[in-house]
Amino acid sequence: MSKHPLLIAALLILAAYLALAATSTVWGTDEPRFSGAAVNMVRSGNYLYATFNGEVRAYKPIMIYWLMSVPVRLFGPTAFACRFWSPVGAALACLLTGLIGRRLFDERTGLMAMVCLALSPLMIQCGAAATVDAVLLAVIVGAMLTFVAALQRGPSVGHYALLLVLTAAALLLKGPAGLLVPVFIIPPTWWLLRRQTPLRFSYLVWVEVMLLLGVGVFLVWALPANRATAGVVLHQGISEHVVGRALHPMEGHGTYSVTMLPYYLLAVLAAFFPWTLYLPGAISATLGRRLGSPLVRALLIGWTIPVLGLLTVVATKLPHYALPVWPALALAVAAMCQAASRGELAPRDEAWLRRGVWFMAPIGVLLAVGLAVWPWLMPTTAIRLPAALIAVVFLAMTILAVRYHRRGSHTRAFGTLAVGMALFFALATGVMAPALEQYKIGPAFGRLPAIQSLPRDIPMAASGYRRSELVFSLDRGNIEMLMGAPAVDAWVQQPQPGLLFISDRALRKLEERLGPQGMKVVAAVEGLDFEEARWVKVLAVQRPGHPPTAPASPAAPTSPPAPAAPPAPPGAG
Numbered sequence: 001m002s003k004h005p006l007l008i009a010a011l012l013i014l015a016a017y018l019a020l021a022a023t024s025t026v027w028g029t030d031e032p033r034f035s036g037a038a039v040n041m042v043r044s045g046n047y048l049y050a051t052f053n054g055e056v057r058a059y060k061p062i063m064i065y066w067l068m069s070v071p072v073r074l075f076g077p078t079a080f081a082c083r084f085w086s087p088v089g090a091a092l093a094c095l096l097t098g099l100i101g102r103r104l105f106d107e108r109t110g111l112m113a114m115v116c117l118a119l120s121p122l123m124i125q126c127g128a129a130a131t132v133d134a135v136l137l138a139v140i141v142g143a144m145l146t147f148v149a150a151l152q153r154g155p156s157v158g159h160y161a162l163l164l165v166l167t168a169a170a171l172l173l174k175g176p177a178g179l180l181v182p183v184f185i186i187p188p189t190w191w192l193l194r195r196q197t198p199l200r201f202s203y204l205v206w207v208e209v210m211l212l213l214g215v216g217v218f219l220v221w222a223l224p225a226n227r228a229t230a231g232v233v234l235h236q237g238i239s240e241h242v243v244g245r246a247l248h249p250m251e252g253h254g255t256y257s258v259t260m261l262p263y264y265l266l267a268v269l270a271a272f273f274p275w276t277l278y279l280p281g282a283i284s285a286t287l288g289r290r291l292g293s294p295l296v297r298a299l300l301i302g303w304t305i306p307v308l309g310l311l312t313v314v315a316t317k318l319p320h321y322a323l324p325v326w327p328a329l330a331l332a333v334a335a336m337c338q339a340a341s342r343g344e345l346a347p348r349d350e351a352w353l354r355r356g357v358w359f360m361a362p363i364g365v366l367l368a369v370g371l372a373v374w375p376w377l378m379p380t381t382a383i384r385l386p387a388a389l390i391a392v393v394f395l396a397m398t399i400l401a402v403r404y405h406r407r408g409s410h411t412r413a414f415g416t417l418a419v420g421m422a423l424f425f426a427l428a429t430g431v432m433a434p435a436l437e438q439y440k441i442g443p444a445f446g447r448l449p450a451i452q453s454l455p456r457d458i459p460m461a462a463s464g465y466r467r468s469e470l471v472f473s474l475d476r477g478n479i480e481m482l483m484g485a486p487a488v489d490a491w492v493q494q495p496q497p498g499l500l501f502i503s504d505r506a507l508r509k510l511e512e513r514l515g516p517q518g519m520k521v522v523a524a525v526e527g528l529d530f531e532e533a534r535w536v537k538v539l540a541v542q543r544p545g546h547p548p549t550a551p552a553s554p555a556a557p558t559s560p561p562a563p564a565a566p567p568a569p570p571g572a573g
Helices: 005-021 030-044 063-075 079-083 085-104 107-118 121-127 133-153 157-192 201-228 232-247 263-271 279-287 294-313 319-341 347-354 356-377 381-407 410-437 441-447 468-474 485-492 504-514
Strands: 460-463 479-481 499-503 520-529 534-542
Touching: 005 079, 005 085, 005 107, 005 121, 005 410, 030 063, 030 079, 030 468, 063 079, 063 085, 063 157, 079 085, 085 107, 085 121, 085 133, 085 294, 085 319, 107 121, 107 319, 121 133, 121 263, 121 319, 133 157, 133 294, 133 319, 157 201, 157 232, 157 294, 201 232, 263 294, 263 319, 263 356, 279 294, 279 319, 279 347, 279 356, 294 319, 319 347, 319 410, 347 356, 356 381, 381 410, 441 468, 441 520, 441 534, 460 485, 468 479, 485 499, 485 504, 499 504, 504 534
Parallel strands: 460 479, 460 499
Antiparallel strands: 499 534, 520 534
């Protein structure tokens, strides 16, 4: 075995995540906004605050845009450049988790924890996306490693200095998320260990002093940025993003219903698949004081329960909010697998370990069935084979792992899960992500000559398909997002030239209200609306009264014969 297995594993993880980040254009809502804001920062030279689509973007602090600006300058305004730091953050988070595992257990356990973390669906999603989550996770795990070192050897001046730097970095990355370690993890863990640790209460005092100093560093940026934006930075970043999300479900994510209380338990079952096979046994052994030392048990409890409890009472709920507890879950799974292989568990723990099948197997079967069926519900022929291959991988992995698990061959079960998830990662990188590209609407418009030939200063708007990916993919300035029929009608009736991106359904409703209006179709693209998981046709139309700059048929708009545009569904137009 290599002398540096954890480092080698981290480098392999980095290479795999960089490959995944390079296989596709931006997705969804958040990636285009982060990416577009970083590109705007480089082009404008304004490094004080971020902007996107003509507006100040202060829902996240400034540091992630500073980081993204470096690869954007080196590689250009591409999705890969904007994603670059997420694979780096994912690999660092895995490495630091492995180092914690080596400190608390042994090197093999640390390596297994790295595998669990790197090959979990939520980590794969965040680790290859142009967002802040993977980088923030690396900072949080770094702070936890610093805390573990203090628990084992006592604090030092260097310990406090590092904690200050990491706290300030977390605050500059995601604002209040920087409070997780010094407020919601360290104090509960210390309280659980108060009679068994050399750390006195004064240690907590100094931790909070470092927190206050970190807030001071944050304000060094925030106050000037807030003045420059006439109060927008603190209003968006604190009033809307923190207080607003805590008290009210935002953008449809969450509800006041008590049915949402187990949201994050369900999120763990789905997003930490397939390692949930070991979680019931790990929870039983941890709460029963049979997994690891008192320090280990206190750390696992203090790292997970306060954070998940806090997220549960916050009104807005999204799976990636729970990512900071993923390293703790990975450590618990790795330790559980090792303890089970050595026969160190109590009968109660072994019973709960067997019951892990109840939580993992149904998710594996549902994922396999969903992947096999879903591509056939829409005209997405290019992804049917890749989805079927991944479905076979999930089904075979689930069956084999359950089989080994029931026989008590926990090392083989773990290895089966690792191989299965690695195959999934490879198929997602090499086959599925490239196949999905042809169904992306924004990038398809960005490649069309009919759009590229239009004047760069032509006003643009969107209705019926108001997606941020249009702004980033077209890279032609701001796009006005029209909300409601009155706004669309007013825009269409303006005398100046303009280009409107509108779904065919929204266009039909517009013509029912106002009549044809002489609008000219410049281009049409059919593809997947990934946010709503539906097939949609989007048209690019010019405002009436102005001749089109590209051939089009007003009576029967069709997709231009450009290879970049997605294929039309069978039987379409």
